[in-house]
Amino acid sequence: MRQLGLVAGAAAVALIAAGAITYAVAEDGGSSTTPAADSADAGFARDMAVHHQQAVEMSYIVRDRTRDEEVRRLAYDIAQTQANQRGMLLGWLDLWGLPKVSSDPPMTWMGMGAMASGEDGSLMPGMATNTELKRLGTLNGRKAEVFFLQLMxxxxxxxxxxxxxxxxxxxxxxxKRLAQGMVEAQESEIQLMADLLKARHAAPRP
Structure with a gap:
């Protein structure tokens, strides 16, 4: 419970700081340094916004499929944090005057465009397929918790x-600072989810 509380606290701090970060980008990316449409900055903003949207969707699905407070609290924290970050990423694209969608495959900015997209709606590495999302919506209780934790x-x-x-x-x-914060927060949540899976006699998928 203490570890979950720490994650929740980190999420709250991220939400409080979001406004300052959104406005700060105007100074970091002023007219003389606005990223190009095919830059890593723009590509990351577009792709991570899509990636985050699915995390929000999965989190709200599992909140309706279980009464377990630990999993529901984690799902709420993920949904709130990633919805907020998604808004920031899309807001930056607006500030830069860049499109929110691209004709290039996802993750082209990372040199992975040809291999990023999977099958059945999985657009980028780690994303759930349409079939997996549909299955999550049919499960209840412990089965929903385990599958959600594995997917997430x-x-x-x-x-x-x-x-x-x-x-x-x-x-x-x-x-770059937001991205580094995502690395640290999500690695912490990966460890938390491993502990929650272990408590349910399950493990992350290989």
């Missing part, structure tokens, strides 16, 4: 990989 662990691993790519390739300082 995979999702976070994919998100960490993308965020690390931005840390390495993005040029807008505030976006």
């Amino acid at each position: 662990t995979d999702h976070h691993k994919g998100g960490v990989h993308m965020a690390e790519g931005c840390v390495a390739k993005c040029t807008v300082g505030v976006e």
Whole structure:
């Protein structure tokens, strides 16, 4: 419970700081340094917004499928944090005057465009397929908790990989700092989810 509380606290801090970060990008990415449409900064903002949207969706699905307070609290924290970050990413694209969608495959900015998209609606590494999302919506109780934790662990691993790519390739300082914060927060949640799975006599998917 203490570990879950720490994660919740971190999420709250992220939400409080979000406004300052959103405005700070205007200084970091002013008119003379606005990223190009095909830059890592723009690509990360577009792709992570899509990635985050699915995490929000999965979190709200499981909140309706279980009464377990630990899992419901984790799902709420993930939904709130990632919905807020998604708004920031899309807001930055607006500030930069760049499109929110691209004709390039996802993760082209990481050099992975040809291999990023999977099958059945899985657009980027770690994302659940349409079939998996549908299955999550049919489960209840412990089965829903375990499947959600497994899906979200995979999702976070994919998100960490993308965020690390931005840390390495993005040029807008505030976006690089947000990406580094995502790495740290999601790695912490991956460990928490491993503990929650273990308590349910389950494990992350291989």
